[in-house]
Amino acid sequence: MKKEYWDVSNEQVVAKTGKTIEEWVEILSQYQAHNKKSNEVVAYLQSEFEVPRYWARTLTTRYLKQ
Known part of the structure; x- marks a missing residue:
């Protein structure tokens, strides 16, 4: 997976x-x-915060790659 995917x-x-991003890091x-x-x-x-799927995946990947 390319870094550009989660490097937002x-x-x-x-x-x-x-x-x-800082707020999402704390939540995660x-x-x-x-x-x-x-x-x-x-x-x-998606269920708790109504984050669109693309952004939920991006935030998750970003968090787990850190």
């Missing part, structure tokens, strides 16, 4: 999700995303 700007994330840390399968994390972001 904070401005892009805020525009599409309403939260900053509290959710213990590192201990879960990526599809489970994507589904969590």
